[in-house]
Amino acid sequence: MPWNLNNDRPIYLQIMERIQKDIVSGVYPPGSRIPSVRELALEAAVNPNTMQKALSELERCGLVYSLRTSGRFITEDESLLKQTRMQLASGHIRDFFHHMEQLGFTHEEILEFIKETEGGGK
Amino acid sequence: MPWNLNNDRPIYLQIMERIQKDIVSGVYPPGSRIPSVRELALEAAVNPNTMQKALSELERCGLVYSLRTSGRFITEDESLLKQTRMQLASGHIRDFFHHMEQLGFTHEEILEFIKETEGGGK
DNA sequence: ATGATTGTATTATATAGATAATACACTTAT
DNA sequence: ATAAGTGTATTATCTATATAATACAATCAT
Secondary structure, rough: OOOOOOOOOOOOHHHHHHHHHHOOOOOOOOOOOOOOOHHHHHHOOOOHHEEEEHHHHHHHHEEEEEEEOOOEEOOOOOHHHHHHHHHHHHHHHHHHHHHHOOOOOOHHHHHHHHHHHOOOOO | OOOOOOOOOOOOHOOOOOOHHHHHHHOOOOOOEEHHHHHHHHOOOOOHHHHHHHHHHHHOOOOEEEEEEEEEOOOOOHHHHHHHHHHHHHHHHHHHHHHHHHHHHHHHHHHHHHOOOOOOOO
16 A cells, blocks of 8 residues: 655654554554554655654554564554544544535535445545 | 634645635635735734735636736636536545545445434534 | 664754745825 | 835745654564
């Protein structure tokens, strides 16, 4: 999976959110070890310091913890994982409706819009 | 309407998108004059240079044009306005589904999620 | 023991974004 | 004519990001 980093937002934030999604969606299972800072930085074609900053953010949220000399691991607190996943989803729904209403669409129009998008995966 | 500017994204971009929405949703009617750079900067509690940069972006898109000494005006090209509005809407829908799928939700789960959000305005 | 790998910290440099303070040429209203 | 208000441009300064190049103590495999 490519990392798709833009430059209209801080890179460390984009990385943080990307890994956050991989965590709460189960790409990195609870308790499992994630690649080292240097490995991830190499994979994302980013400076190790930037990756470090992104990972520090995830620690602040409690999603990962570090054992200093053996690596970083995903939390085993599965309720936190599910809770975070639902919070992110709710946020996206809220933001989506907010954006659409700012564009002047009514609730009905938004639902109609979604129906039409039915088959439009990708 | 407050401007609600974050600092996790360039301010001039947030301003640009905000005004863009006001334009395509009709808050600023086609052909009408928008407040001066200095007025808008004051209203948004932002430096005039920053507001200038945001407005320049909108000119690049053709949504506004400036008469140099008399002010800035909304385009009369209503088809461009409608087209831009629909493009923005499509983008939001696409991004929304993309985010939700990255969180591991299926298309059906997403639709179910939206139904439950039915009454949840605000 | 040794060497490689861990997270973490430090220092320096470069760039983008934002603010501040002006300045200019040109309308418009008075 | 004069004064105020347009968009636009310039210069300087400050901060946040990002990169680069190291460094260190602790673990782990060998």
